[in-house]
Amino acid sequence: MIIVLYGVTGCGKTTIGALLSAQLNVPFYDGDHFHPVANKQKMNAGIPLTDEDRIPWLKNIAGNMISWEKQGGAVLACSALNEKYRKILKVVPQIHWVLLQGSKSLIKSRLASRIGHFMNPALLDSQMDTLEIPDYGWKVSVKMKPENVVEEITKKLSTMESKSEIGIIGMGVMGKNLALNLADHQTSLSIYNRHLPGKEEKVAQKVLEANPGLSQVRAFGQLKPFMESLQSPKKVLMMIPAGEVIDHQIDELLPFMNPGDLLVDGGNSNYKDTNTRSRFLKEKDLLFVGMGVSGGEEGARFGPSLMPGGDQQGFLQVAPFLEKIAAKDFKGKACITYVGPEGAGHFVKMVHNSIEYGEMQAIAEVYYLMRHYLALPMEEIAANFESWMDSDMSNYLLEITIDILRKKEAGEPLLDKILDQAAQKGTGGWSVATALEYGVPYGVLTEAVMARNLSARKPFRMIAAGLYTPEKISGIEGKEAFLDKLQAAYQATRIINHDAGFSLMLEVSEKNNWNLNFSEIARVWTNGCIIRSRLMEELVDLFQENNRILLNYEAVTALKGYQNDLSYVVGQALQHGFSVPLLSSAINYFLGAITADSSANLIQAQRDYFGAHTYQRIDADSGEHFHTEWKAK
The missing domain is CATH 3.40.50.720 (NAD(P)-binding Rossmann-like Domain)
Structure with a gap:
């Protein structure tokens, strides 16, 4: 901790500070010694200091306080008369503020007997007027002897130490x-x-x-x-x-x-x-x-x-x-x-949870295809996931899924006895709403939320299943080849999930001037959190070069290799009657993101047709808008 003794000139800050530091066995620093020569000359001449004089001086002291705190603490004597000055010094967590108080007559008598100090006694009135007494900290009278003042401060410190941090x-x-x-x-x-x-x-x-x-x-x-x-x-x-x-x-x-x-x-x-x-x-x-x-x-x-x-x-x-x-x-x-x-901290946690929804849904869809399309037993699915953990796909959610798949009750997989209704606490939905508000493409992670919403409608799904009797066709032939493609599809989806989440953070950060540091956010997510993974470790370095995952060279190389496998897996799943909303949305998000000339020109023409909303032309100046009478007369 650092103890700051403050008050007007002549209140005894230096004397008491030296005694207190000896009592506590920590260094003592006199703030006056940090004044530049120009400040000392002004005060010696009886000229009050301005903010331009004081603020650099206080910032210099604040920088030193950080070092003192790391070295075990200190006692500092500093006038710090004004609250805005004290705020500059609030740079370490544990500061005890001690205001040394005395009447003007007492201080004047002390100043009259003081020899060799650069502070002109004529500045006392100015300092008394400047002093702002806060509600926090301790107020100690200097009418007592310095030794008694120190004793009172140490008693207060002793009482503080008996309280919780x-x-x-x-x-x-x-x-x-x-x-x-x-x-x-x-x-x-x-x-x-x-x-x-x-x-x-x-x-x-x-x-x-x-x-x-x-x-x-x-x-x-x-x-x-x-x-x-x-x-x-x-x-x-x-x-x-x-x-x-x-x-x-x-x-x-x-x-x-x-x-x-x-x-x-x-x-x-x-x-x-x-x-x-x-x-x-x-x-x-x-x-x-x-x-x-x-x-x-x-x-x-x-x-x-x-x-x-x-x-x-x-x-x-x-x-x-x-x-x-x-x-x-x-x-x-x-x-x-x-x-x-x-709210930047809670915003980043909200996006974390949104990515978490996507990661969980991706594993669920991959598991479901292994179990019901390939008809693999639980142990074989767990073994496949375990082999993936030895690669750059290693992540916490995959790790716990292996344990879940191997958990048995009365000799049967416990997972088969769990009702297929996924709950949620709302953060995923908040992310979707925020993406809509800021106009950020978020389909892939939106599908993770919507999949949970649909799963919650169990009675409706049971009735619909009875009406439609959907046929699910297994694909046992070519199992190993499909597993290889499924592995690639899973990793591609994970990269796309993370791109969507970080893209939302980028847009909101820029609009709110938050200056989010994505490399630091990724670093914080490399351990302790639910979405920790090998991929997240790679993103720490990636974000030092580029804030957009899909534009990074490593991501481009990887996704070029994964694209066809993701498309194939989605196609096979849909053709054989298996719902894979997240994997489907991932390939659509990706293909839409890498399409230079999209179908949106037709949408703009339609909007102009029925609502005269205008459109821009590729053969005209940027920003120029046009309207056409589309219906032939």
Whole structure:
């Protein structure tokens, strides 16, 4: 941590700072020593400094504070009279602000006896007028002897150390496991879950009972004592359902929060809601971070992929804690990155989930063709998938599918006993709506959502199947050749899935000036998250050269080789009565993307015919529009 002693000239910052640093055994730095010569000359002459003088000085100190924090902390004496100046210094997560206060007469008497300092006593009135006293931090009177002032500060520090570093609201699967993960990394925690008689009782306390030995974790069923147990500035991570529940929770928390405190929403909130909440809380001088969390139960417990966005100062406050618990990429770096402002973190998580839908649907369709078109037994399908895992197709979802296929109950595959109705939580649909809003081609990932919607209509499908009695023809002949083509079709579809998802992120990033770093996003997705894969590792380097996957040389080479196989597999599936909506959409997306001259000219002519919407010509200047009277008279 860094302790900043601030106040007007003559309040004793240097004297107290030197004593406090000796007491705490950390270095002491006097902010005045970082002033350039020109600033010192102005102050010696009694000329007040302007923002042009102060801001470069403060930025210089801020840069040094980052180094001091990494080296174990420090005590800094710095005037920092104005809130906008203090904001420049808020570059590390743990800062204790200590305002040294004294009456004007006391300070004047001290300045009169001070010899050899460049600050002219005439500037005291100017500094008193400039001083803005914040709601946060500690205020300590300097009427006492310096030794007594130091004693009071150390007592406050001791009290702070008895409080928790961070609080977590919501002890569901994700909240509980993130709490246990943080506790494993020696973080002092307060955990809270609402108390609902007969429904949710002593939920937080039961986490401690189930995990004895968590001495650094305290459980609460009431909000007020939970909030009072946290160090200042308070850092609260909400792991509760998205929607109005978040807004109700924020309303309940506001009376217990002070300017500079931080709220983190780690649920699957709609990024537009996060935009609104960011602006609302900014008006109240509170920091807000909307953070995507991926990895499920196991990831939360042992290393998730984290996508925080929102207030960057808020991110800096929690980054040291989150970096400790995040998964590590293939180079050992934490799978966490600051994504961008407002709802950027939740937006990126939304697209992650959309790609996840596509990846799951692709595996499901490939499995279904193996099982019912090739009539392969479960174990042989699992063995084929296992062989794919040894190639550049290796990915987490394929890995867990192998385990699922091999799971038996009473000697029979458990998978055959599961009802074929796929549920969803909404993020896939949000992605589709966003793609429509921004005009981004998204058919391939839209089909993944629509396939789940159709699967949910089980009664309708049962009736329709009885009416149409569809015939599915197996294709056992040429099994090995078909499996090779199926493997190529699967990998082609995965590349196309990722292109669609990242294309949506590119469009939204450009329209909102978010400056999303796709190489970093791909890196964060190489471990901990559900869509981690060998392909994602390759995208880390690819995005350093080009933001469009389909225009990258490696992707062009691969898809040229896969195109015919994907087309063949889709054709065979449809001819033999097998629905493959994602694979079908993938080849259509791809063919449409690589077609220079499409059928859209006819659509434009039709629009002009019935609605006089005009059209552009290929033999005219760009931007010029034409209208034709199409009907012969």
